[in-house]
Amino acid sequence: MLDKKLIDKIVEKQGDLLYTTLAEECTELAQACCKINRNKFLKKDIKDNLNNFFEEICDVQINLQAIKQQVLKETGMSSTEYEQYIKTWEYIKKDKLQNIFIGTSIEELYNKLSKAGYIDKDTLEPIACMYCGSKELEDRDFYKEECYVVEYSKYCKRCGKKLGTWSYGNWESF
Numbered sequence: 001m002l003d004k005k006l007i008d009k010i011v012e013k014q015g016d017l018l019y020t021t022l023a024e025e026c027t028e029l030a031q032a033c034c035k036i037n038r039n040k041f042l043k044k045d046i047k048d049n050l051n052n053f054f055e056e057i058c059d060v061q062i063n064l065q066a067i068k069q070q071v072l073k074e075t076g077m078s079s080t081e082y083e084q085y086i087k088t089w090e091y092i093k094k095d096k097l098q099n100i101f102i103g104t105s106i107e108e109l110y111n112k113l114s115k116a117g118y119i120d121k122d123t124l125e126p127i128a129c130m131y132c133g134s135k136e137l138e139d140r141d142f143y144k145e146e147c148y149v150v151e152y153s154k155y156c157k158r159c160g161k162k163l164g165t166w167s168y169g170n171w172e173s174f
């Protein structure tokens with residue numbers, strides 16, 4: 001936990017600047033995320049990027065705590081009221097997280113992917129890479145049975161990720 005005195009000092013010194021500072025810290029966090037993504041794409045080590053990421057996360061959290069004091073000061077809201085507001089958002093946060101990680105059925109996922117233009121709506125065949133957006137795809141890993149292809153996979157030509165497998169007439173893509 002942050003020292004209350006330190007937060008009071010920040011609030012007093014920075015005042016309105018806090019909002020700008022938070023926006024800047026968020027931008028830096030976004031940049032840290034982009035760096036991770038880029039290095040993953042280039043297949044480089046992301047250890048240093050992760051350090052940078054945690055540093056930025058920490059800065060954003062410090063600013064959020066400081067801005068809380070600023071909001072209390074500006075609105076005259078009590079700390080308890082503030083916590084109640086946050087609680088409401090906690091429920092929404094839980095809902096959102098659930099949707100991202102466990103609430104999404106495979107049908108919903110396919111629906112989202114086809115709406116976003118990554119897979120064909122009817123056949124579920126990949127038409128664009130869901131990792132890098134490229135439309136240059138290639139078929140590989142052909143598997144034959146008695147001269148007939150019964151299975152093959154689709155890969156992204158740009159980033160090399162496997163996007164789906166066609167097996168005995170059906171696509172499994174994600």
Ligand SMILES: [Zn+2]
Nearest residue numbers: 129132156159
């Ligand atoms: Zn790709």
